[in-house]
Amino acid sequence: MRAMRLHRVGSPLVPDDMPVPVPQPGELLIEVTACGVCRTDLHIVDGDLPAHRLPLVPGHEIVGIVAAAAEGFALGTRVGVPWLGGTCGECSYCRAGQENLCDRPQFTGYDRDGGYAEFCVARAANCIRLPPGGDDAHLAPLLCAGLIGFRSYRRAGAPRRLGLIGFGAAAHIITQVARADGVSVYAFTRPGDASGQAFARGLGAIWAGGTNERPPEELDAIIIFAPAGELVPRALQLVRKGGRVVCAGIHMSDIPAFAYADLWGEREIASVANLTTADATGFFARLKSMHVETTVTTYRLDAANQALADLRAGSINGAAVLVPRLP
Numbered sequence: 001m002r003a004m005r006l007h008r009v010g011s012p013l014v015p016d017d018m019p020v021p022v023p024q025p026g027e028l029l030i031e032v033t034a035c036g037v038c039r040t041d042l043h044i045v046d047g048d049l050p051a052h053r054l055p056l057v058p059g060h061e062i063v064g065i066v067a068a069a070a071e072g073f074a075l076g077t078r079v080g081v082p083w084l085g086g087t088c089g090e091c092s093y094c095r096a097g098q099e100n101l102c103d104r105p106q107f108t109g110y111d112r113d114g115g116y117a118e119f120c121v122a123r124a125a126n127c128i129r130l131p132p133g134g135d136d137a138h139l140a141p142l143l144c145a146g147l148i149g150f151r152s153y154r155r156a157g158a159p160r161r162l163g164l165i166g167f168g169a170a171a172h173i174i175t176q177v178a179r180a181d182g183v184s185v186y187a188f189t190r191p192g193d194a195s196g197q198a199f200a201r202g203l204g205a206i207w208a209g210g211t212n213e214r215p216p217e218e219l220d221a222i223i224i225f226a227p228a229g230e231l232v233p234r235a236l237q238l239v240r241k242g243g244r245v246v247c248a249g250i251h252m253s254d255i256p257a258f259a260y261a262d263l264w265g266e267r268e269i270a271s272v273a274n275l276t277t278a279d280a281t282g283f284f285a286r287l288k289s290m291h292v293e294t295t296v297t298t299y300r301l302d303a304a305n306q307a308l309a310d311l312r313a314g315s316i317n318g319a320a321v322l323v324p325r326l327p
């Protein structure tokens, strides 16, 4: 099978011809039909996150079909494979239903080979049965941008005015969920990103501007999807007393020192790590009662490096998705 693999951190992915992986007990063999390109993939390729194994097939927003019946999954079942690819089931967090904090986790496309390939294997227990309808490329971003975005949205409390900093794949999904809940969304992009701001307004944001701008109202909560630590004190200055700033990314540059007055007034800073099975169930159940339209740019598998470069440059509205069978 064809796969795009990372051999050396900081180098482009290499198109490799590999044997189709063999599923172990508890695992499924999946033919990948679409795989989203997440910012975390960039952090892995660029070395912002330490390498866990090399060579590595990145990719953790996988949509595919079960290629061999196993583990109660029939041949041809459409499944999603998310970032959390395995947990120990024994540590105190797993036992408390907080498997997102597992002490011995395995992450898809990081500890395990992921979806930048024609096939992958995944632990059946971590696979998500996807609802019917929707094409695979448009579903793929839901598997991380959607799920982590949804966990972050829940972590934000129940805001009436929600700020989203970094208007990429996750924000464009969560804007739609929040709007359906009657929440007012304030979108922050890189200063001067008129295209990103127009994109946000088109999805229902009532205000869009640069991170250097201040919306007319104080916000109840802000989710930061951008990996820039200096945005944390900035966000604290934009939320009301008792407001919360949620850091949704797996990696962020250092947060600079800031005045205690910015935190005072029971403002809070929280982080979001990974996802639980309950997040996946809750998110896809929520999507039954509303329609989320993902905006995607599709790439052939062998164009994975281009997709990563476009994501790095911030030139994609919505999400980049690799489609192995794209003609």
Ligand SMILES: [Zn+2]
Residues within 6 Å of the ligand: 038, 039, 040, 041, 060, 083, 144, 145
């Ligand atoms: Zn991701």
Ligand SMILES: [Zn+2]
Residues within 6 Å of the ligand: 087, 088, 089, 090, 091, 092, 093, 094, 099, 101, 102, 103, 104, 105
């Ligand atoms: Zn565990």
